[in-house]
Amino acid sequence: MSKQRDDYDNPWKEAIAVYFKSFIAFFFPDIYEQIDWKIPYEFLDNELRQVMRDDELGQREADKLVKVWLTNGQETWVLIHLEVQSQYQSTFAERMYVYNSRIFGIYRKKVASLAILSDSEKSWRPQEYSYDIWGTRVLLRFSMVKLLDYQEDWQTLEASINPFAPIVMAYLKTQATGGKPQERLEWKLSIVKSLFERGYNRxxxxxxxxxxxxxxxxxxxxxxxxxxxxxxxEEENQMRYDTTFERLARREDIIEILEIRFTELPSELVKAINLVQDSELLRMLHRQAVTIESLSDFQQLISQSQSEENND
Incomplete structure (x- = not known):
């Protein structure tokens, strides 16, 4: 069982590396709005190892240190700490404080500490570490998300197109189906099949x-x-995906041809082209884009075609 818990770290670590922007948007939307995503973020794995050297609290595989820029042009480093243990741990808040203070002490940069808790204890929600001595008070409050809370909002997970929605679903159902392989199989099939319905590319x-x-x-x-x-x-859905990508490419071709022939296109026309779903109609419009005499004639043609499509 301990081996399975250890294996949880690596998928999380890779998911954050691949989908960091989506990770922040999903779990910390307020923070997402304050990050300047036009400036590339940077994972500081080597720096984090230096900070955690000789630390008896230990660095977990899913710990991340990421440098991002705020929308006001100010640099900040974000420490993302993922707690994947399925049990209460008394030193968790202390570790968050140790990480935060060491990073600040070495680099003199503001540090935001973010925690993801995946344990099964509903009441365990650490969000601060503090101590007082002789008039001195030390306090760290950190942002925390409890994965268990998403069980109560399963429909939102099913409807979300953020990549972390199915990842959270998979994690929760992995946790809930320990020792129930048949039930896990059913959930795994359901979650994987749902990927085809969320609008993701291949x-x-x-x-x-x-x-x-x-x-x-x-x-x-x-x-x-x-x-x-x-x-x-996958074989059953291949034809549907081929058709979807074919329609997308056809629309792009139509717009490009019209732009070459008639320069600037009205935004209403571009929107109308992108709304066409019928493959046969798109093929006809593609031919007409090459041969039609004027842009106004094409606009009239697409309006007429859409009117007929709606009547059908």
Whole structure:
């Protein structure tokens, strides 16, 4: 069982590395709005190792130190601490304080400490560390998210297109199905299949599938059945995805041809083209974009075509 807990760290670590921007948007939306995402953020893994050297509290695999820039042009470093243990730990808040103070002491930069708690204790919600001695008071308050809370808002997770929504779903169901492999299989199938309904592109689906598969381990016989079912499901959905990408490419081609022939396009026309769903209509519009005499004629054509489509 301890090995399974250890394995939780690496999927989280990789998910943050791949989807850091989405991670902040999902768990800390107020912070997301204050970060200047036009300036590349930087993971400071080597710096974090230096900070944590000889620390008996220990650095977990999912600990991250990230340098970001605020929208006001001020630099700040963000320490992201992910607690993946499934039990209360008395030294957690102390560790957050130690990390924060060491980073500030070495680099003299403001540090925001963020914690993700994945334990099963509803009442355990550490958010500060403090002590008083002889008139001196030390206090650190840090931002904390409890994954357990998302169980009460499952519909929001199902509806979200943020990559961390299915990751959180996978984590919670992995935690809830310990010792229940058949139930875990059913949830794993459900979560993976939902990736196809969230509007992700192929590379995003592959990456999320890999992370979820890594997290939701199954016994060998069930893993084989899972792989076969997902392969069948992918084959059924391949045609739909090919059609979706074909429509997207066709719309882009139509807009590009019209821009080459008639220079600037009205935004209403671009919007109208992007709203066309019928593949046959898109093929016809593509041909007309090449041969039609004027932009006004094309606008009239697409208006007429959409009117007929709506009447159908």
């Amino acid at each position: 590379s995003e689906i592959r990456e999320l599938f890999r992370l979820i598969d890594w997290m939701m381990t199954l016994p060998g016989d069930l893993e084989s059945g899972f792989s076969q079912e997902i392969k069948r499901f």
